[in-house]
Amino acid sequence: MKPIIAEQGEAVAERSTSVRWALASLSFSMLLPSLGTSIANVGLPALARAFAGSFQDAQWIVLAYLLAITTLIVSVGRLGDMFGRRRLLLIGILLFTLASVLCALAPALWLITAARAVQGLGAAIMMALSMAFVGETVPKAKTGSAMGLLGTMSAIGTALGPSLGGVLLAGFGWPAIFLVNVPLGAVTFALAYRFLPADARIGKTQQSGFDMAGTVLLAATLSAYALAMTIGRGSFGPLNLALLAATVCGVGLFVFVEARTASPLIRLAAFRNRRLSASLAMNALVSTVMMATLVVAPFYLSRALGLGEAAVGAVMSIGPVISILGGIPAGRLVDRLDAPLVIAAGLATMVTGATALAALPGIAGYIAAVAILTPGYQLFQAANNTAVMADVAPGQRGVISGALNLSRNLGLITGASVMGAIFTRASAAPDIATAGAEAVTSGMRITFAVAAALITVALSIAARACRRGTPKNSDGR
Template identity: 55%
Template sequence: MARTPLNTQTRWALTSLALSMLMPSLDTSIANAGLPTLAAAFDATFQQVQWIVLAYLLAVTTLIVSVGRLGDVFGRRRLLLIGIGIFTSASLCCALAPGLGWLIGARAVQGLGAAIMFALTVALVADAVPKARAGSAMGLLATMSATGTSLGPSLGGLLIAHVGWPSIFVLNVPLGLLNAWLVYRYLPADRPTRSRVAFDYLGTAVLVLTLAVYALAMTLEGFTLILLLLSLCGAGLFIAVEMKAKAPLIRLSLFADSRLGSSLALTLLVTTVMMTTLVVGPFYLSRGLGLGSTVVGLALSVGPLLAACGGVPAGRLVDRFGARRVVPGALLGMVGGCSLLALLPMSFGLPAYLLPMALIASSYALFQAANNTGLMATVSQDQRGVVSALLGLSRNLGLITGAAVMGAVFALATGDPTQAPAEVIGRGLHSTFGVAAVLMIMALIVNWRGCSRYSPPAVAGS
C-alpha cells in the first residue's frame, strides 16, 4: 500500500511533538554529567547533589498521571503550552540558582513541566497525525526519547567543559520558546467543552503521595520495607477513593480492558530490563573487560544509538503489520539478547557484549512503537491523556525499579562491584541478565494472556 505523504501542517505538528519529547528526555540525563562540577560549585557532597537528579525524576513520576487527566479535562494543547512554559522558566531558574537548595527546588518545578510534556505528547499524536501513520509517529517519539536520554551525558559534559554548568539548563530556553511557538501554530486547537468537568483532587493527592513513597522506597536506603508497605496501603486507599469518586482521576473500569493492563505491565517489565543495561554495563566493561573510559563510553552509546535510529523504521513496521503481530517479536528479541548476555563467556570479549546489546536495543525500539500504537488506538478521545500518562508512569516506575532491584541482584552476585575482580563481575553480569531474561519471558506470557482475552480493532496496514 502506498504511503500518503504528510502535508506541511502535519509535518510541523509532528515536529512540535518530537521536540516536546526530546526536551524532557534530554534533561532526564543531562545533569548527571555535571554532578562532580556541581558538587564543587556548591561545596556539597555526592549524596546532596544526587537530589538534583532525584528531584526531577520524583516530580515526573508522581505527577504524570494527574497532569495527563488534567489535559483530558481542560484541553491537551492548552496544558502542553503551559507545561512547556513551566519547563522553560524553571530551566532558566536552574541556571541562575544561587545555591543548591534553589537548584533542587527549580529542578522539581522543571519536573512538573516535564511530566506535562511526557504525558500529553503521546496523547496528541491522534489529533495531529492520520491514523494510518500513527505507528511512524510513535516510532519518531520513541526515537526522540532515546536520543534525548542517550545524548544527555555527552552533551552535558561538552557544555560544562567549554561553557560552564549553567549552560546545560540555558540550552532549554531557546528550545522551549521554539517548541511553544510550534505547538501554538501547528497543533490543532482543543475541542470546546460545553459543560464544566469535575476534577478528582482527593484521588490526585492520594496517588501523588503513594507514588512519592514508592519512588523514595526505591531510592533511599534503610527504609525500603517500611516505605513499600506504606505505598501498598496508599494503593489500596487510592482504589477505594476512585471507586467512590464522581469524576475519578483514573476510571477503574478501564482496567476491565485486558489490553490496558497488559500494555502497562509490559512497559514496566521492559523498562526494568533496559535500566539493567545502564546499571550493569559500566561495571562489566570497565572492571570486567578492563576497557578504558573512552572505549566504555563508546560501547555504552551503542544501545541508545540503535534504539534512537530504530524508532522510525520500527514505527513503519507497525503501520504495515499491526501492533499485535509486532509486540511478540520485539519481546522475543529482548529474550534472545538477555539470554546471550547471560550465557556468552567473557573470553569472547567486547563483541559478546555489543551484539546482544544491539539486539536488545533494536527490539526495545520496536516494542515501544508497537505497544504505544496498539494501546492508544483503542482509547477513547476523553481518556487519551490519562492513558498516555499511565504509559509514562509505567516507564518511570520501571526505570526506578530496574535501578534498585536489578542493581541489588548485581550487587548480591558480585559482593561489591566497585572492588570485585573481573571474573566475579562476569558472573554477576550472567546472573543479572539471567533474571532479565526471565522477566522478558514473563512479559511474553503477559502479552499472550492479554491478547487472548481481547481482540483489538484492526490497525491500518495490518
C-alpha cells in the same frame, strides 16, 4: 474543474505540511524531558564541587526531577483531558524552559533542586500530552510511524545528554547544561503554538469535579514507592520496608476512593480492558530490564573488560544509536502489521538479547547482545504505544498516555534499584566499584539471566492478552 482540483491539492499539501510541523513540535516535547534527565547526570560532580555539597545532596537534583514526573504524570494527563491539551502543553513547555533558567541562576544547591522539581512538572506535562496528541494530528494508518518517531526523539535526548553535557561543562561551566534547554524550549513553544490543533470546546460536565483526593493519594503513593526504591541505593532497610508498606496501603486507599468518586482521576473500569492492563505491565517489565543495562554495563565494561572511561562511553553509546536508527522503521513495521504480532516479535528478540548478555563473553559478545536487545525494545515500544493509544476515547487520551509513561517510569526506578541490588549481591563483593573481574562477570550473568526471565514473563502476558481478546472501548465497555 481544474481550479477545484488544484485548490484541493493545495489544501492537502498544506495539511500535510501542518501535520509535519505539528509532529516536529511533539518530537521536541519528547526530546526535552529525556535530555533534561541525562544531561543533569553528567553535571552532578561539578555541582557538588561548585556548592561544596555531598554527592548525596547533588543526587537530589536528579531525584527531584524524576519524582515530579513519576508522581504527577497521570494527574497532568487528566487535566489535559479536562481543560484542553494544547493549552496545558504550552504551559508545560513554558514551565520547563523557565525552570531551566532558574536552575542556571540558582545560588544554592537546594534552589536548584526546587527548580528541578518545577522542571519535572513541565516534563511530566510534555511526556503525558505528546503521545495523547498523536491521535489528533496523525491519520490512524500512520500512528505507528508517529509513535516510532517520538520514541526515536526520546532516545536521541537520552543519547545526546552525556556527550553534549560534557562539552558544555568543559567549555562554559555547569549553568550551560540547564541554559541549553532555553533555545530548544523556545522553538518547541513556537512550533506548538503555531501548528498544534486548537482545543475542542469542552463542556462544563467535563471541566467539573477534578478528583483532588485521588490526585493527592496517587502522588503520595507514587512518592512512597519511588523513595522506597531509591533510598539506600538498593539496600533495603526498615525505612524502605515502611515506605513499601505505605505504598501498598496507598494503592488500596486509592482504589477505594476512585470507586466512589463521581469524576475519578482514573476510571478503574479501564483496567477491565485486559489489553490495556497487559500493556502497562509489559511496559514496566521491559523498562526495568532496559534500565538494568544502564546500571550494570559501566561496571562490567570497566571492571571486567578493563575498558577506559572513553571506551566505556563509546560502547555504551551503541545502544542509543541503534534506538535512534531503529525507531522510525519499527513504527512503519507496526503500521504494516498487527501491533500484537510486533509486540510478541519485539519481546522474543529481547529475550534473545538478554540471554546473550548473560552468556556471551568479551566486548564482541556484549556488542552483539546489545545489537539484538535494542531493536527488540524499539519494536516493542512502538507497537505497545500504538496498541494502547489507537482506540482510546478522546476524553481519556491524556490520562491513558500518562498511565503509559507512569508504567515506564516505575520500571526505570525499579530497574535502577532492584536490578542494581541483584547485580551487587550476585557479584558477592563488598564494594562493586572495586570488585574483581570474575565477581563482576558473575554478577552480570546472573543479573541478565533474571532480566531474560522478566521479559519471558512479559511475553507470556502478551500471549495471554491476545488469546483472551479485548473489549472495544478503553473504558472497558
